[in-house]
Amino acid sequence: MINEFIQFSLTPILIGILAGISCAVPGNFLILKRQALIGDAISHVVLPGIVVAFIFTGVISTIPMLLGAAGAALVAVILIEIIKRLGKIEPGAAMGVVFTGMFALGVLILEQTDTSKVHLDVEHALMGNLESLIWLKAQGWQSLFDLDVLKTLPDELFRIIFVCGFILSLTVIFWRWLKIVTFDEEYARTIGIHSSIINFSLVIITAIAAVAAFESVGSIIVIAMFICPPAAARLMTNKLGIQVIWSIVFAILAAIFGYIIAGYGPLWFGSKNSVSAAGMIAVVSGIILLLTCMYGPCRESVGQKKD
């Protein structure tokens, strides 16, 4: 039983947790800056990015795909900014134009190129394949200390560990700046912080998190992890530091319970097959948000009607 858990469930749960944290931490700042939907836009343009990367390289391999996705995210952010300024269009609509347009282009190119033989399909990009990231060589807990066996862990795990560590350390290093820019851009400017650089870096970090997480949990589910844990955390506290910690806790809870319910839940109902873990993680994060909306200690803004 334990052996089976380590082989089939440990790595997906870990990847789910780390992907959740990587998205939830920048999500805190996006929500406070009313830019929550930039994560939505970025996760939609991941598809055209990987399609173009595939066309250029002709192979399905991770690094070019990740670069393609990151490139597409960057192009999307720049296009949104250009359309916003040139056309004097409100941000939401500019985002809508850019990401739907790029997504349509991605689907179109995908249908035109012969990618059917290789494992590159839209549903995969949308839904992810958390369940397939297994660790077959593991034999019980002692495998965690066996270097040779550790090497056989899925590469996705090492990448998400790296990205998660990168995002967390950047957040700690630039904490003071992030905090000031998030709450008061005017004040930030007067004390000499370039808020535009911080804002742009935040978008880049968002893109990195989205791209890294999309690989394992799928691009649409990423949106839930960007928004639900930080939004729920926002209703728990008034302090930014504590809010970030709450969001990490919620992301971890969503990943663990989501995976377990998806993997073992159907068995309790007598079904033999499990359901999508990525989807279930999103659902659990939504349930957490719903609970905080109803019972969170700081759920109301000052003067809001209690009904």
Added chain:
Amino acid sequence: MNTFVQAMLFQAGYNVALVTVGAILLGIAAGSAGTFLFLRKRALVSDAIAHATLPGIGVAFIIMIWLGGDGRSILGLLCGSAITALIGLFIIEWIPRRTRLPEDAAIGSVLGVFFGAGIVLLTVIQTMSSGRQAGLESFLLGSTAGMLFQDAIVIAIGGFFSILGIWIARRPLTIVSFDKDYAISVGYDVRQIDLLMMGLVLGVTVIGMKLVGLILIVAMLIIPAVTARFWSNRTDEVVVIAGFLGGLSGYIGAVLSASAPSLPTGPIIVMIAIVLFVLSLFLAPNSGVFSTFIERRKTKSNIHRRQGLLTIAKGENVVSSFTRKLLANEGLSRSDGLTDKGKKLVTKILIDENRWIAAKEVYPDKDMNINYGIKLIEETLTKEELLKVDQYIKSHKFKSITYD
């Protein structure tokens, strides 16, 4: 090419013609319904609505199978999708009202969570009885050229009724999206009208899903509306133009996809809409990028020409090299002073300058600094007002500026 022309003229078979008509009607409905969303600055609510339809499709399929049906009845699936989309819409409205979270956080969480639930249900359906579930994925990205007759009929009829609904409700919708506070003051219930607008958007989303897919239906709601905004400043006109652009995209897209079966209908329609958007962004006569650029340069030259000429007429030196170059290039000044052409223009400008100064004294309450020195006074005041100003200048109370 032959099929292309045939498809264009609705001659490439009954089914193709029906899909084309459906795409046109859907485009018109989506374009005009999307305009109200865009003008209320809630464009991305449509994204959440669209994603929230997925669990409904799954639930409807499961229930229909459970009741012993086929599970693929399009009406049943559409009803299911409408119900979960409605729940999603309700939550988007409830979260910002009840908590301190902003609307965009509500949109994003509904979008992600409902889509996640939909994916879970799809995996449930995949394990239920293989083969029978085929076709549900087509709701994600729309179906390609081969569409069932039944689906095309639903889209055509649904599109027609959505357009009818928008036509009937056009007045309150227009007023609320143009000026919310005014709408309240004349007695409209803004919340109800917003709900009506959302209902229309929901209807368009649900019927358009089968054709373009739930992810790309958002494009058909947003892009034509944003494009139309470049062509007019009047709400009622923007609605009509957006409907036209949406219908045009639907028509060209459906025709292209009928003549080249490897081109999926949904993405091609969206790409046509994007092309129209980019063309308008750059080329629209009043707010396009090019005309704004030209207008700005013209204004800059006007100011420099006017100030430069006045400075020379006063006998002072022009400091700005841009002004000097401009005056020399237009043959208005030489190194030794103004040319004849320049002198003529100075006389004209002086009249205008005096009129401006006088106008400020005649109409002290009018804010005229916006155009002073940029446009001619004829473009700012009415004929009657100008007549009064001229009379004032002729009277002895006003001392005109003159240069020799």
